[in-house]
Amino acid sequence: MSLRLHDTATRSVRDFVPRVPGEVGIYLCGLTVQSPPHIGHLRSAVNYDVLRRWLMRSGYRVTFIRNITDVDDKVLTNSAKAGEPFWALAYSNERILSDHYSRLGVLDPTYEPRATGHITEMHDLIATLISDGHAYPAEDGSADVYFDVKSFDRYGHLSGQKPDSMQPAEDGPERAKHDPRDFALWKGAKPDEPVEAQWPSPWGRGRPGWHIECSAMCWRYLGPEFDIHGGGLDLVFPHHENEVAQSQAAGLPFARFWVHHGLLNLGGSKMSKSDGNVIDLPSIMALGVRPVELRYYLAAPQYRSVIDYSEEALREAASAYRRIENFAERASERFGAGEPGVLCAEFVEAMDDDLNTSGALGAVHDVVREGNTALAAGEDTTAQGALASVRGMLDVLGLDPLSPQWSSGGSSEGLRPVVDSLVALALEQRAAARTRKDWAAADAVRDRLKQAGVVTEDTAHGPRWTIEGR
RNA sequence: GGCGGGUUGGCCGAGUGGCUUAGGCAAGGGCCUGCAAAGCCCUGUACGCGGGUUCGAUUCCCGCACCCGCCUCCA
Structure with missing residues (x-):
């Protein structure tokens, strides 16, 4: 048996077959760095880190691209409020994000491209779309360029939306658009926007529309077609729908699998900066919960399920992790840490089944119990085997207590x-x-x-x- | 209005047409211990509501209720 993954485009769990045998290319929609990350963003990172580690453990060579969108409306708004250039705000938030990722043991991506570094690739795509009749420059002199949704008959396929039954946007159609559903590929500069957030283009000075940067970066780093595109469930529409439309209309086959993770709710609704119901890593640590325990909490439920955040559940997860950690430490004090070893069959089966981390952890706990029993009975060989197995399985989840990431107590x-x-x-x-x-x-x-x-x-x-x- | 997901024992959270119906946390009992701690063993007995299919449904189908996400910036 090998990995089966849920694909949003087909709304089904399918056998994962890479485009090139032995190699996997993954593009994960990272963050728009308008503000520091909350734990919902960290869940996203942890989920795909587990996917990546599982693919690596399964023998694949993984190219993992996670982007940073460093220019958009909110970045500009927030930087204007803060009275600093957009790039200063974006970079500051990006550094906080990187710090939180590494504290949670998220592996560094193969590469982390920024939107502002790929303006030329976007221009190439936009030019192709215009010449193929899938996009048009606005006729109002705004320098806007829009994607023509009607020109692409598969529009709506990914998200299952039927364009005709969609609720019209409340702010009404922009005059320059041929159709209210058309979306901006290039946004012409407005008089009140800072010049440092403008780039020259064949259509006039301006900046990228929201979706085009991901199409450009996927293409640049993973080629016309690649294996897995990931992101939050809230990105399916419009972001990913628009991304796939503009990419395919430009002749790129694009992603073979669309993986979307469930969101993290707080107080009955999605954790969201705009709603203000946000909890971040520093506030978790202020509760006395360690980053590794937060990682366990975020990684334990299957990635597509909703997590309703509660401090109680977080603390329960921390207790559960300590149980595993306790065993690993006792055993390693007896006969050394050894090396991560073989995975038990139940674990492999659960992980291959669309990354059922919850089932996989059930297997880990079973081995921990056997290990504890062996430890108490002085059956060293059995206990040592259990330790190696537990370490191997936890390593896949990025939770091996004896890995350098977690075992050192820091500066002390x-x-x-x-x-x-x-x-x-x-x-x-x-x-x-x-x-x-x-x-x-x-x-x-x-x-x-x-x-x-x-x-x-x-x-x-x-x-x-x-x-x-x- | 359209699209998608969910409702499992005190809590979190897998899973399955019946068979031994995960795992963790918390609780109670026991073992171990000088006492603890840690660990091990045991106990609880669940699948939103109403129909249907079936020898049998928590699991399949239909309806209903409630919740969440998307259709608007968002992981």
């Missing part, structure tokens, strides 16, 4: 040997007290350590300690 890690020897001193005292059955003295040592944030526990192989809440 260098202090660990120091603390270790100090705690050892205290534990010797406790051991002595226990030997003479002076339980009060033994417990006093343990209590003092607890007050200092050091949790001690007795195991079959002697006492061990951990930092409380790490």
Whole structure:
């Protein structure tokens, strides 16, 4: 069995067959960097990171392109409000985004192109569309260029929309459009817009329409046809519909699979900057929840399902992750971390079934239980095997507790040997007290350590300690 | 109005025409422990409502209710 993926275009789960055997090209719609990211955006990144890791683990060479849209209406609006150039605001948000991605263990993309770096490719596409009769420059001298929706009979195919039954836009048709559903490929510069957000074009100075940048970047980095295009469910229409229309009308076969992930809701509606119901990584960390625990929370449900954010569910996920982590740490203290090993069949089957991470984690927990039992029984070979397997499976999800990403305690890690020897001193005292059955003295040592944030526990192989809440 | 998705035990969340009906969190009981902690074992017994198909439906079909997303910037 091999990977089966849900494809939005056919509304079905299909066998994934790459265009070129052994190789996969993925384009993920990244962010418009109008403001810093919230955890809904991070869910998106984590979901496709899991897809990518699973493809890599399955033996594919993966080219992963995730774009940054660094110029659009909102970027301009927000930068005007902030009184800084649009590129300063965009870049500042982009850096925050990168930081949050890396804190969540999201692998760096193969390349991360920016819209503003691909104006010439957009011009090429637009010129082709105009000469083939799929686009037209506005006749009002605005320098706008519009895509002619009626000229492309498959318009609406991806999202299942029938253009004729669509609700008319509230703001009414723009005069320059032949049809209210036509969308801008190129937006002519307005008098009040900053010159640094304008580029020359054969149709006049202006900037890209919203969708054209993705068509241009897909084409540039993945070629006329590629394997997987991903993004949030809220992008299906109009963004992806318009993207596929303009690309195919320009003669590019485009994406073979459309993968869309479910959204993250807060308070009964989609987490959204414009609605103000937003939670970001810093506020999650302020709850005492670590990034790896957030990653578990975001990765555990199947990617197409809705997540209704709640702090309770987040904390439950953190507890579930700690259980796995606990096993991995105990086992590695016994006989070293080893290397990530074989995946169990249930895990593979679940992942191949449209990335059923929830089912896959069920398999992980089963192995953790077996590992714990083996550890308690002193069956070292079994326990070691369980550790390797758990690490291998968690690595696919980007959650291996012993990977360098998560295992180091950051800047304080260098202090660990120091603390270790100090705690050892205290534990010797406790051991002595226990030997003479002076339980009060033994417990006093343990209590003092607890007050200092050091949790001690007795195991079959002697006492061990951990930092409380790490 | 159009398109799509959802409703599973206290909570999160898979899944399936019956068979052993995941897994986690929380709860109760037990084992282990000097006491703990961690771990292990056991317990709860669920599939929005109403019809239909079927020997049998949580799972398939129809209807209804409610929720969410999209049709407008949005991961």
